[in-house]
Amino acid sequence: MQRVTVRNARFQRWQAHLTNRNKRxxxxxxxxxGVRPITQxxxxxxxxxxxxxxxxxxxxxxxxxxxxxxxxxxVAMAPELLxxxxxxxxGVPEIVAVAEMPPDDLARIPVGPGFLGVVFDxxxxxxNIGTIVRSADAFGAHGLVVTxxxxxxxxxxxxxxxxxxxxxxxxxxAPGHREVTDWLSASPxxxxxxxxxxxxxxxxxxxxxxxxxxxxxxETTGLSAAWRERCDALVRIPMSGSASSLNAxxxxxxxxxxxxxxxxxxxxxx
Numbered sequence: 001m002q003r004v005t006v007r008n009a010r011f012q013r014w015q016a017h018l019t020n021r022n023k024r025x026x027x028x029x030x031x032x033x034g035v036r037p038i039t040q041x042x043x044x045x046x047x048x049x050x051x052x053x054x055x056x057x058x059x060x061x062x063x064x065x066x067x068x069x070x071x072x073x074x075v076a077m078a079p080e081l082l083x084x085x086x087x088x089x090x091g092v093p094e095i096v097a098v099a100e101m102p103p104d105d106l107a108r109i110p111v112g113p114g115f116l117g118v119v120f121d122x123x124x125x126x127x128n129i130g131t132i133v134r135s136a137d138a139f140g141a142h143g144l145v146v147t148x149x150x151x152x153x154x155x156x157x158x159x160x161x162x163x164x165x166x167x168x169x170x171x172x173x174a175p176g177h178r179e180v181t182d183w184l185s186a187s188p189x190x191x192x193x194x195x196x197x198x199x200x201x202x203x204x205x206x207x208x209x210x211x212x213x214x215x216x217x218x219e220t221t222g223l224s225a226a227w228r229e230r231c232d233a234l235v236r237i238p239m240s241g242s243a244s245s246l247n248a249x250x251x252x253x254x255x256x257x258x259x260x261x262x263x264x265x266x267x268x269x270x
Contacts, residue, residue: 003055005078014052014085014098021152024101030154032097033087035062040164047100048072054079054092063094072097087156101154106179108170109143111187115211116141116259118252119180121227122148122218129153130161131249132216137165139256140263144171145180148224177226184213192231194223195251199236206235208259209266216252 016023017031024030032038055076079092086093118136136144184190194215217223
């Protein structure tokens, strides 16, 4: 067992993972905070490199199980230091996990006859990434691709906002639309559907029962010109209030729900 009770080099490395994307990427690891996200990471077989735990109190059954069963380095930490890595003003967490990043390989996302995927183009908010991951998981999508110059999938805000779904749903970063197009070329028949307030069809009138990749644009500027050109169709969400549009995460949730609804209806009618 190792102990960290001062702000030594190891603590500073983990502390940097809270805010420094480049250091997270170079280390190939990120922090996981919260009972459900840590549980999901373990249950879905992610590699946990280190479990940091509060040395000042007896562990609960959940924490004791992790410390006993997970093959990872265990580090006892002074509570005031662990509180900093917990990232929220809710006292000292029992455990913070340090997880290994998986490869950014589009092959991690399975594409088949019932494929439903999401691409998020140049998102600026890590919270929106996490929210879309959560919605995609909830409505049966098979994966999310984040393209372009974007917020980090492994930012603690994104990981927390996904409430553990990041570990259940393949999420891959790609430079742009070309890499995604090359990936889809091996699976012909996937319809790329973009969301846009000026789309040519209402989403509830558009057939989303086949293989679909939903393209969601940047929170401020929407889909890039390259992604608009790549889309086979642009759909809009009909609205009756004074708002002209939803934010990116909200729009993605609505369209994912509609795709799931249509697919349930088609299955019942089959």
